[in-house]
Each structure stands twice: as structure tokens, then as C-alpha cells.
Amino acid sequence: MTTIPWWQDGVIYQIYPRSFADADGDGVGDLRGIIAHLDHLNDGTPNSMGVDAIWLSPVYPSPGYDFGYDVADYCNIDPLFGTLTDFDRLVAQAHRRGIRILMDMVVNHTSHEHPWFIESRASRENPKRDWYIWRDPASGGGLPNKWQSVFGGRAWEWDEGTGQHYYHMFLKEQPDLNWRNPDARRAVMQAFRFWLERGVDGFRLDVVNAYFKDAGLRDNPPKLGLRSYDRQAHVYDMDQPELIAVYRELNALLAEYGDRMAVGEIMEATHEMVARFSGPGRLPLAFNFDFTRQPWRAPAFRRAVARCEASLAEGGWPCYVLSNHDVPRHASRYGGRFAPQRAKVAAAMLLTLRGTPFLYYGEEIGMRNGRIRHHEIQDPPGKRYWPLYGGRDPERTPMPWSAEPGAGFTRGRPWLPLNEDYREVNVAAQRDDPHSVFSFYRQLIWLRRSSAALRHGSYRALAQAPRRAQVYLREAPGQMMLVTLNFSPRAVEVRLEEALPRAAWRLRLSTNAAAHECLHDGVVLLGPHEACILEAT
Numbered sequence: 001m002t003t004i005p006w007w008q009d010g011v012i013y014q015i016y017p018r019s020f021a022d023a024d025g026d027g028v029g030d031l032r033g034i035i036a037h038l039d040h041l042n043d044g045t046p047n048s049m050g051v052d053a054i055w056l057s058p059v060y061p062s063p064g065y066d067f068g069y070d071v072a073d074y075c076n077i078d079p080l081f082g083t084l085t086d087f088d089r090l091v092a093q094a095h096r097r098g099i100r101i102l103m104d105m106v107v108n109h110t111s112h113e114h115p116w117f118i119e120s121r122a123s124r125e126n127p128k129r130d131w132y133i134w135r136d137p138a139s140g141g142g143l144p145n146k147w148q149s150v151f152g153g154r155a156w157e158w159d160e161g162t163g164q165h166y167y168h169m170f171l172k173e174q175p176d177l178n179w180r181n182p183d184a185r186r187a188v189m190q191a192f193r194f195w196l197e198r199g200v201d202g203f204r205l206d207v208v209n210a211y212f213k214d215a216g217l218r219d220n221p222p223k224l225g226l227r228s229y230d231r232q233a234h235v236y237d238m239d240q241p242e243l244i245a246v247y248r249e250l251n252a253l254l255a256e257y258g259d260r261m262a263v264g265e266i267m268e269a270t271h272e273m274v275a276r277f278s279g280p281g282r283l284p285l286a287f288n289f290d291f292t293r294q295p296w297r298a299p300a301f302r303r304a305v306a307r308c309e310a311s312l313a314e315g316g317w318p319c320y321v322l323s324n325h326d327v328p329r330h331a332s333r334y335g336g337r338f339a340p341q342r343a344k345v346a347a348a349m350l351l352t353l354r355g356t357p358f359l360y361y362g363e364e365i366g367m368r369n370g371r372i373r374h375h376e377i378q379d380p381p382g383k384r385y386w387p388l389y390g391g392r393d394p395e396r397t398p399m400p401w402s403a404e405p406g407a408g409f410t411r412g413r414p415w416l417p418l419n420e421d422y423r424e425v426n427v428a429a430q431r432d433d434p435h436s437v438f439s440f441y442r443q444l445i446w447l448r449r450s451s452a453a454l455r456h457g458s459y460r461a462l463a464q465a466p467r468r469a470q471v472y473l474r475e476a477p478g479q480m481m482l483v484t485l486n487f488s489p490r491a492v493e494v495r496l497e498e499a500l501p502r503a504a505w506r507l508r509l510s511t512n513a514a515a516h517e518c519l520h521d522g523v524v525l526l527g528p529h530e531a532c533i534l535e536a537t
């Protein structure tokens with residue numbers, strides 16, 4: 001029997017630590033807050049979500065220009081979040097509940113306050129000078145090339161002291177490391193080892209396809225786009241062939257520690273890039289962000305799944321995401337007046353497709369984006385591009401645990417405003433309501449946990465054409481599950497194009513409280529916004 005690695009059939013839950021739970025009352029979430037809520041994530045029973053792992057967005061010391069994605073020390077915890085001792089407790093308490101921990105490794109760049117950069121900047125002769133990407137001005141005093149920063153403006157910053165520019169793909173407070181320097185590369189690998197030694201189970205790799213830039217720093221070809229960054233085709237500032245050797249090195253390191261994993265965030269990810277960078281001999285997993293760009297239409301999602309299934313490299317594994325800390329929450333994207341219904345259908349899809357599902361804190365209660373006024377904006381690109389783009393704060397608002405003041409998130413003043421609807425949309429209000437989004441997530445995940453077909457079975461779309469529904473079969477030796485999803489507010493009937501294998505089909509889960517027959521004579525019958533899962537018996 002082949003064994004399935006835990007990260008292929010597990011459910012992974014992203015925590016944005018600033019916003020999850022604040023134990024010390026300073027308005028910012030912390031590690032002790034997370035520890036206090038581990039039972040919500042998995043207490044071993046269907047009262048809890050039943051997730052297999054947590055991905056922690058960065059908790060390292062950071063001056064916070066990009067809220068932790070600017071790391072000043074890879075081997076410590078920011079006092080805002082706690083201490084290494086708190087971290088060890090988190091790992092131990094999580095492991096006791098069968099929850100694994102993934103660290104967010106942000107190693108394309110550091111903070112400008114990282115000691116490595118402080119040294120590198122000190123003089124041209126400093127041994128760490130070459131750990132970052134320094135260049136003389138072009139002849140005539142111009143910039144070394146035309147590359148632009150993702151967060152706006154040019155990607156080169158002038159350093160008066162040493163008379164050179166350094167490269168930063170993001171903020172000027174986030175200088176890019178030079179992965180071509182063997183000492184820098186070794187130091188980064190040591191940081192991975194530090195956390196593996198502390199017992200973490202894997203890593204989420206920030207902008208993993210940007211580590212290398214073209215050795216000759218050639219200009220990118222122009223293309224159409226709104227922001228200056230979007231007006232270049234990113235041929236030379238990312239996606240370089242040297243990446244594969246780093247992924248191999250990382251795999252070898254992970255293998256030293258057993259069943260550890262890494263999942264890559266590929267910027268501007270296309271299916272082709274996911275296929276190029278993930279699979280055997282490359283990254284174990286890479287996020288597929290296709291769902292974050294789809295309108296709420298069944299054919300759009302069906303095609304996104306078909307594209308993913310068709311493009312994966314041999315031995316590659318899908319990895320689906322609906323929301324994260326960089327994109328508007330899906331309950332807001334799809335929401336409108338049907339938000340809770342659509343949240344359930346979306347969950348049923350995410351958690352029954354072939355692939356590793358990543359959840360984002362709050363989606364289990366159908367949490368929507370918060371409303372952030374101009375003076376409340378914290379996110380640097382939001383400050384720069386408002387009102388064209390308001391930044392990422394709306395998807396990072398505090399987790400509403402209860403209807404009390406502070407939403408059970410904090411005793412103090414939350415670092416971002418609480419969602420206006422927190423008194424209605426919160427964990428406590430949904431816990432005992434059998435029809436809540438939270439109850440549906442729990443049922444779904446525990447059903448998934450018990451089902452080999454849903455966890456790692458094959459995927460086959462059974463109807464290619466319907467405008468309003470998705471119907472697919474998941475099949476593992478000895479088990480078949482039929483998933484039927486109605487994306488519309490009207491009842492639908494879908495005639496299956498292929499005969500279903502002969503079987504009696506038993507209803508395992510439905511969003512529809514009134515039990516009814518979902519399948520009759522090769523026709524799937526679904527109520528408005530119904531998600532329905534059947535098992536062949």
C-alpha cells in the first residue's frame with residue numbers, strides 16, 4: 001500500500017498571528033492567544049474544525065514595515081508575539097492535538113534592519129556586501145536597470161554612504177538577498193534548520209520564484225498594465241532556472257528530518273509555473289491561486305480545476321486556496337446577500353477536490369472583509385495606492401470569537417477595527433447552530449477525514465456542461481463519493497453525461513436541512529445553493 005504524505009491529504013489552516021487572538025491585551029494577536037484556541041482547530045472531536053496543520057504567517061522579530069514579511073532575525077520570535085519558550089509550547093500543545101506547524105519563511109529579502117543588511121551596507125569591503133544585490137549607477141548616474149517594485153516605484157534604492165544602489169523587489173525596507181552568494185545561501189539554509197530542530201513540520205515559502213534574478217540584470221520587456229510594476233513582463237526579475245537547485249537542496253534538508261514539507265508561494269503563478277516548480281525533485285507543493293480570480297460561476301471553477309488537473313507535472317499534487325492575507329476574503333468576493341450560502345458551497349468544493357486545501361482564519365464562520373477607513377489603513381501598498389487600491393487590511397481584521405466587546409479577540413484596542421457585523425458573525429454564535437457556516441465546515445472536514453476517496457481518490461468531472469452546478473466523482477479503492485454543488489439561488493437538475501457506476505447512493509452531507517433525494521435516475525436534483533455529498537454503498 002502506498003502511504004500518502006500528511007500534507008497531501010491534510011487540511012491546512014493559515015493563521016495571521018496579529019489578528020487571531022490577543023492574550024496580553026495589547027490589541028495585537030500573539031502566540032499565547034493561538035495556544036488558547038488550539039481546541040477550536042482540533043480537539044480530536046467533531047466539535048472542533050479538525051485541521052491537520054497551521055501555517056503561521058511570520059512571527060519573527062521585525063520592524064513591521066510589511067507586518068512581519070520584513071524579517072530582522074530568522075531565528076527568534078518578535079516580543080509582540082511572545083518568546084521562543086511560548087513558541088516551543090505552541091509546538092508541543094499543537095502536536096499533542098495532532099496539529100502540525102508550518103513556519104512562513106521570507107527569504108527572498110530581509111528587513112533593512114537585519115544585521116546582515118546593516119553589515120552589508122556598512123562598506124563596500126564588508127564580507128557581507130555581496131549578500132545583497134548592490135550595483136553602481138548606470139553611466140550618467142541613472143538606475144542600474146528599469147526594474148520596478150511590486151509595492152510601487154522603482155526597485156533600486158540609493159545608498160549615500162557607499163555610493164551604490166541596492167535592489168528591493170518590495171519596499172525599500174525589504175532589500176533582496178543575493179542567492180548567488182554561497183555564504184548567504186548557507187546562512188538561509190541554517191535558518192531552515194533552526195526551525196526544523198525546534199520541531200516544526202514544514203514551511204510556507206514566501207515569493208519562492210523570486211530568489212534569483214537574471215545574472216546580467218537585463219530589462220524586462222514592456223507590457224500593458226496599470227501600475228508601473230504591471231507594465232513589465234517579469235522575465236528577468238524572477239523565475240530563473242537556478243531556482244530548481246535550491247528546491248532540491250531544500251528537499252534534501254527536509255528529508256533529513258522525516259515527513260516535513262514545503263509549500264511555495266509563486267508570484268504571478270500560472271498553471272505552467274506551478275507545474276514547473278512543484279512535483280518530485282522540486283517543491284513538494286505550490287499554491288494554485290486560480291480560485292482567487294474566478295467569478296462565482298460553476299463553469300469558471302470547473303474549468304479552473306480542469307486546467308489544474310491537466311497541467312500538473314507527473315507526481316505533482318494540486319493545492320487550492322480561496323482566501324489568504326493578500327486577497328479579499330472569498331465571502332466578500334462572492335458574497336452579496338447569499339454570502340453564507342455561497343460560503344458553504346465554496347467550502348464543499350475546496351474540501352472535496354483532489355488536492356491539499358488551505359483555509360484562511362475566519363473563513364470557517366463565513367467572515368467577510370472588514371471596512372477600513374482611509375485614516376485606518378496600515379498596509380503600505382494601501383497607503384500608496386489609495387483610493388485606487390485600499391491595501392490588504394480588510395482581509396486581515398481580527399478574528400471574531402464572540403459578541404462581547406473586543407469580539408473575544410482582545411481586552412484592548414484592536415490593531416485593526418473589528419468587523420462591523422462581529423456581534424452576529426462570530427464563533428460563539430455559530431458553535432451551537434447546526435445550520436451555521438462553522439457547523440458545515442466541521443461536518444465537512446470530519447467527513448473528509450473519514451473518507452479515503454475525498455482525501456486522496458481520483459477526480460472525475462461527471463457533467464461538463466451545466467451552467468449552474470458542478471458534479472464530480474472521487475474514487476479510491478473501495479470507496480466512491482459523488483459531490484454535487486449548486487452555485488445558483490435556484491433549484492437545478494443536472495443530467496449526468498456518463499452513467500454512474502451501479503450502486504445505491506447514500507447521502508453523507510447536505511447543506512439542505514430538509515432531507516430529499518439528490519439523485520434520481522441519472523439526474524442530480526439540487527435545491528438553491530445546495531451542496532450535497534453522496535457515497536456509493
Ligand code: GLC
Pocket residue numbers: 066069070106170206207265325326
Ligand atoms: C508575499 C506575502 C505578502 C508580502 C510579500 C512580501 O507575497 O504573501 O504578504 O507582502 O510576499 O514579502
